[in-house]
Amino acid sequence: MPSLAQLASVFFRTGNTTLGGGDPTMAVLQREFERRKWIGHDQFALVFGLARVTPFTNLLAFCAGTAWIMAGLIAGIIAVLVVTIPSAALVIWLTHVCEIGATNRWAASAIGGCVAAAAGTTIASAYRIVQPQIRKSNWIWTAAIVITSFLLSRVFALSPIPILAIAAVAGLFRNHT
Amino acid sequence: MNIFLIYLLLVKATLTSFSVMASLPVVRADFVVHHHLLTDRQLNTAVAAGRLGPGPNGLYVVSVGYYAGGVPGAVAGWLAMITPAFLIIPMLRFIGKRAENPRFKSAIQTTVLAGVGLLLSAAVPLARDAVTGVVSVVILIASFAAIAFTRIDSIWVMLAAGAAGLLSLVV
Numbered sequence: 001m002p003s004l005a006q007l008a009s010v011f012f013r014t015g016n017t018t019l020g021g022g023d024p025t026m027a028v029l030q031r032e033f034e035r036r037k038w039i040g041h042d043q044f045a046l047v048f049g050l051a052r053v054t055p056f057t058n059l060l061a062f063c064a065g066t067a068w069i070m071a072g073l074i075a076g077i078i079a080v081l082v083v084t085i086p087s088a089a090l091v092i093w094l095t096h097v098c099e100i101g102a103t104n105r106w107a108a109s110a111i112g113g114c115v116a117a118a119a120g121t122t123i124a125s126a127y128r129i130v131q132p133q134i135r136k137s138n139w140i141w142t143a144a145i146v147i148t149s150f151l152l153s154r155v156f157a158l159s160p161i162p163i164l165a166i167a168a169v170a171g172l173f174r175n176h177t
Numbered sequence: 178m179n180i181f182l183i184y185l186l187l188v189k190a191t192l193t194s195f196s197v198m199a200s201l202p203v204v205r206a207d208f209v210v211h212h213h214l215l216t217d218r219q220l221n222t223a224v225a226a227g228r229l230g231p232g233p234n235g236l237y238v239v240s241v242g243y244y245a246g247g248v249p250g251a252v253a254g255w256l257a258m259i260t261p262a263f264l265i266i267p268m269l270r271f272i273g274k275r276a277e278n279p280r281f282k283s284a285i286q287t288t289v290l291a292g293v294g295l296l297l298s299a300a301v302p303l304a305r306d307a308v309t310g311v312v313s314v315v316i317l318i319a320s321f322a323a324i325a326f327t328r329i330d331s332i333w334v335m336l337a338a339g340a341a342g343l344l345s346l347v348v
Contacts, residue, residue, distance in 0.1 A: 016232055025233070049277065050268050053285050056191040056200065057235040060262035068266050076266055080259050087232025088239045088255045092248065094226040095240040106343060111222065112309060113316050113342020114335050118225035119300065119307035120320030121334060125198040126296045127325045129289060142290055149294030153202065160203045160295050164193055164288050171287030172280050 002038050007067055007075050008082050010036075015063065015083030022059035026051075029066070038070050060084065141174070178214060180249045186212075187238050187257030195285055197234040199292030202299040204241055214245040217306035224303075228331040312345040 002010075010032050018025040026048065033039045039047075047065035054061035060080050067079035098114075101107030133142040145167060152158045152166075186207045194200035201224070208215045215223075223244060227237030235258050242254020308314055316338045323334045 018231065022234060047265070047269065050265055050272070053195070053282070054265045054268065055261040056194055057197055057233050057258065057262060059233045060235075060259055061265040064262045065265040065269055068269065073266065076263070080262050083233060084236075084255065084259055087230055087236055088251070088258075090230040090232070091226050091236045091239045092243050092251045094229050095223065095243045095251075098222050098226055099244075106346065109346045110339040110342045111225075112307075112313060113338040113340070113345070114225040114229070115218065115221040116307045116309075116313035116316040116342075117320035117335055117338030118221045118228065119304040120317040121228060121324045121331055122198060122201065122224060122296065122300045122303060124321045124324035125196075126293045126300065127321075129196055129199075129296075130293045131325075133286075133290065145287055145290040146294040146297070149291035150298050151294075153295050153298035154301065159206055161189075161193060163295060164291055167287045167291030168284045171284035174283055174287065 001071055002036065004071060004075055004078055007071055008078050011063055011067065011079045012082040012086075015059075016086045022057065022062070025059055026062050029062070033066065033070075039066060043069050145170070178212070178246050178250070180246055180253045183242055183246050183250050184253035184257055187242060187254055188260050191235070191238065191257050191261050194292060195289045196292060197237075198296055199289065200235075200238070202292075202295035204238065205299045205303075208241060208245060215241065217302050219244045221303050221307050225335055229335050231332070310345075312341065316341055 010029070014025060014028050014032060018028050030044060033044065034041075044066070047062060047069065051058045051062035051065060060083065063079040063083050064076040068076035097107075098111050101111055130142060130146060133139065149163050149167060152163050153160065187204065190200040190203035190207070193203060201220075205217075205220060209217060209220055220241065223237045223240035226240040227235070230236065238258045239251050239254040242257070243251035246253065304317065307317060320334050320338055323329050324331060
């Protein structure tokens with residue numbers, strides 16, 4: 001079983017230096033764990049699968065789950081802390097810079113470019129989430145759910161939580177029939 | 178604003194989203210539409226700031242917390258970001274492989290799809306705010322294409338967009 005310091009070191013290095021988001025980071029972590037024989041393949045597969053159905057950031061759930069299996073609850077907490085604290089501090093600084101920069105012509109122009117890109121990447125995120133579903137045979141169901149939730153929000157101004165709840169019930173019902 | 182309330186509003190968004198950006202509509206509904214703590218421009222900037230650095234996805238909620246309540250708000254945002262991750266521990270202990278149940282997976286998959294519709298709905302006012310001229314339209318389309326159709330990391334897209342914004346002043 002790895003020590004807390006060893007675990008913290010691996011999660012800190014990998015979590016804060018790997019570009020590309022969750023999947024590349026989980027791939028690097030898998031390689032690190034297998035090299036050190038810290039976790040079995042079945043355990044890894046179980047955590048990987050459950051991280052996919054844990055809300056919000058899959059990577060953080062993956063870190064908490066693998067560290068918990070390897071060394072207990074404290075390890076799970078430490079893994080999440082070392083992966084998030086440095087990058088969260090960087091984001092606070094970047095936000096502060098953006099806030100100050102809004103009054104400078106040059107900085108405001110650069111921030112304006114980033115803001116336009118943020119809007120573009122937000123729409124691209126929607127596309128990337130839905131793309132694997134379109135490729136499968138259930139594209140009609142996919143389109144129906146996406147369009148209905150869009151209309152409920154945009155046209156009928158229904159708040160997001162009830163829409164998500166309706167979708168969850170629809171998903172249960174669909175599988176049941 | 179009360180830091181605890183910032184945490185509650187953000188954790189409501191993170192706990193009900195099965196992908197990071199699916200939380201954006203909930204955040205916008207609470208922080209921009211209902212409580213007027215952020216503008217659409219600030220929410221867009223938060224998304225940009227969250228994508229500019231390395232580390233896990235979802236860091237934009239830290240930036241949202243910072244806009245709403247300064248550094249304590251950012252800490253509330255950070256806590257809201259990490260809270261859902263710990264759900265995996267009881268899931269591993271008590272649910273295990275039963276999470277592979279088709280009904281459970283179907284419910285989650287449909288929720289994710291509904292999140293896409295909500296994300297597109299939230300993206301409309303954000304895009305409207307971001308578009309200030311021809312250059313911003315080109316940046317928006319190019320960044321969409323780069324993220325949707327290539328494997329370029331979002332950091333490079335953001336840096337290129339910032340450089341393009343600067344160039345637009347020079348040219």
